[in-house]
Amino acid sequence: MVRGTVTLARAAVVVRAGAAPMWWLGIAAAAAGAWQDGLTGQWIGLYAGAALFLVVSPAVYAVRRGRVLAQARTAQRAGRGAVLQDRAVTVRTWRRARRWWLAAAFAVAAGSAAAMPIAGGLVLAGAGAGLRVKAAWLGRWEREQQALLWLPVDAVTARGAGTGGSGAAYLRTGIAAGDALPGGGVRRGSPATV
Template sequence: MWWLGVVAAGAGALPPGLTGRRIGVLSGAALFLVAAAVVACARRRRYLALARGAARAGRHDVLQDRAVSVRAWRRGHRWWLLLAFAAALGSSFALPAAGGMLLAGAGTGLRLKAAWLGRRERAGDALLWVRVDWLGRDGGRPAGKAVRAYRSTGIAAGDAAPGGTRRRTAALV
């Protein structure tokens, strides 16, 4: 979402718009900050409640890496993302760059939320996972109504690092 917003803001800054570039960019900067803060702070209580109730993952739990979850979410919502990009571009004729900066702010907020969740995992020395069968019921939302609890594994389990990134292993010589 961040890259789509940056491209839309860049293209949206070209036409002068109804209000002028200066007002459009300044209001876009304010929208960026507000959107980043709202998206980063939204549903934190739900994430904390799910993390507090996390049970150890069982042997037969099928767990899904966050990168795979994000890829599946993007694939399922690609039309909405395309529509948001088109709306950000279209709004630039009224308020230059503001729609793109709003979209970029939402993407930045999601990045901040992922970093916050990664810090929580490091502090608790446990990786948080969602069972795949619960993800499928709620459109792939990791804190949706279908997700009843997270599963946890130790930091050394699997190939994931806190925050869902791939763990780097040193090459043996």
């Protein structure tokens, strides 16, 4: 058990935080590209984008899964002094720390339509879909183990946060702790304690 006061953010929420903006920015970029012929034409761009979507989604889902599982199995129990960060605060912190990266990704995806319409947007949307599926996979693990995985809040803005790449060790609590369900979804009702 880790003692002392530490503020924790849910690992699954951190993983899931990027899914929605990447998905919707990708869809917006693909829709904008649909109005252009580009160098390849719309149909080639659409087929290439669909193929890339099917490659990128599983790749994002698969990356660092082994490291996540290894860290999850060795996670120590959080102490009673742990402060559990609200789901909304974790999502807002993650997105704020990466807002320029998300804007740049959208600009590249939209700009790529000049060469190959739609494809860049579907790549970005595929990355968002992969993150969403990874959060669901993490949620299944949490339900099976009856334990939720948490990170120190300092790790939320780190590269690879939540996916085993930030270098921060996971901590665990009971399944009812916090205001997010296994997998990072919104929990209805009042949050429980550690």
